[in-house]
Amino acid sequence: MDVTEEMYNLSNYDYDYDNFSFNPPCSFNINNDVSRVVGLYVHSIIFILGFVGNSLVIITYMFYKRTKSLTDIYLLNMAIADLLFVLSLPLLVYNEMSSWPMGSVACKLLHGSYSVNLYSGMLLLACISTDRYIAIVQAHRSFRLRSLSYGRIICVAVWAFALLVSVPTFYFYQKYTPGHTVNVMMLDGSNLTAQNLTVQWAVCGFKAATREVAMVAMVAIPSIQLVVGFFLPLLIMVFCYTAVIVTLMKAKNFQRHKAVRVVMAVVVVFVLCHLPYNVALLYDTASMFQTIDCGDVDILQTALTVMQSIAYLQCCLNPVVYAFVGVRFRNHFRRIFQDLCCPESLQSHL
Template sequence: MNNSYYSYYDYDYHNSTDDYAPCDLSSNNSLNTVVGPYIHSIICILGFVGNSLVILTYALYKRTKSMTDVFLLNVAIADLLFVLALPFIVYNELYSWPMGLVACKLLRGSYSVNLYSGMLMLACISTDRYIAIVQARRSFRLRSLSYSRIICALIWVFAFLVSVPTFHYYNWYKPGYNDIIWVNDTVEMDTTTDSQYVCEWKFRDSKTAKTVKVAVPSIQLAIGFFLPLLIMIFCYTAVIITLLKAKNFQRHKAVRVVLVVVVVFIVCHLPYNLALMYDTIHMFKQSHCTETDTLYTAISVLQSLAYLHCCLNPVLYAFIGVKFRNHFSRMFQDLWCVGKRYITPRRFSRVTSDTYMSTIRRSVDGSSENGSSFTM
């Protein structure tokens, strides 16, 4: 690795108000030893189980018959890949990265792709609900499976493109730690520290470092949060107004579902993104170590809250639908029967097939545009 590169650690070093030593982020490091292994493990388990169940339900029992189905399936895929990458990222942040350069770039890059695609898919779901309920007369020709698949493909490609800087600038290297030591009452740099390989940002020069370190979080804020938030607020506000005009209990119940979806999204993501925006604005300004430590501690906590949203998506967008819950329950019943050997493999195959076909023959799908079923 070229020694002229500016590493992630080199830049943290220059942010210290101390002329010689980087900040000792003791509170943040102590918190990460708890949040990383335990809280993130819970998020990974819940996210893996919930999103896997959504994918299995679509694969075995419920075909994607509407735009919402396609978007929801893609949200589950993005969230599942997100939680699968999370343990490796936590391990790298706490310890080191022993898996090499290619795995480093794939890990960080896929993490970014899944983040963008998942958030944009949620915006698409809100747009689809807006068209289905507010623009019901035009919904038939606007909401087709072919359109939804094209939109999803474009979102994945777009998410990859905006993640190119992450793929490019994350590298596998040994950070150049320079410890401060005192020799005869003078400060000298100790370069003998035996560091381990990490997977972090690395830049050729300070200008590139400043540009990328500001551009990447700025794009994440703009595209990965504020754009979906504005779309959701606009679409769901119009949906709520339309539903409130209908004198129907089920439609008023759908209003509560909409409010829960929006409130949970804001509560999970707004605090972290505000902290990230503050950190980005003040990134190259000198600050006291205690202030930096407090900021990074807050970011760690709020980031975990944002990660929690990937566990809540299956509940908010899938399991809340009656028909989806029916498919979900039927899947568990079949698995229980297989586990207890109540039926022969041949009969199980026939029952499963009949179950699947019966769901297709239902005349009313949970995504029918009557306003009484908001999600599925």
């Protein structure tokens, strides 16, 4: 193994706890190779598509469509969360592949904001499904429950709750410099000798003061992500959209039957993007403190890397599923490009 590869592994597995130390980390050659490809190419595509799509949604709501309904407020906030999420991807990739050049404050802000935007995006999906349920299934109550002021209060509550559940991430992620001794072969004249080399590598990652705190935190953080970031939104979406589909199927209206396809697309996209990663995360959390062969851990980490990238695709698909499928929104989308070609027309919207 070369020194660079060993240094890269330290950023993920060489944690420094008081009175506690891990064995030298496994090589994880498969995961390292996959992570480089995913980080450089797949995440770059996700960043570009997510940035363009969510920026168009925000521009549309700011200058063209305005927020006239509760759904509009949710969609705008979700686009903001997704945009902030994709903006953090380049730094996250850089952190995985290079030494961390900034301080602990920047490290905490990077991982903390990533966590806040992740939770807020998932919870806003649940809010949208609840809004669709009230508008279609509980239509007689929709006027009272779907006011704009009510929606703004809910969005503030969602962001506050996302910040609250992200507090452990802000607390435990920091910059530190673990040391690891690597046995390397050195050529001294005509003699090849083995020497120990201490590798220093600035890491922006998880760090706890004691083993006990580390064990609790390393189980609690992914468990909160599983419950709040996946299972809770999934249960709300399944309940709400099942009732919506039953109601729409009873209506003899073409437009409402067309809406069923949109609802199904929403659920399918969410499940396909997030179910594989969360199943792998659940297995990884459950087996965290068991003795596992390095080869098996390498395969598990590779699966987590690939499935996490699939989950990231949600931020690219949200604008398509929730916004661009609407005829009116597509018309606004065309007008943006027309105005970009005609600066005088663009100024009329500013």
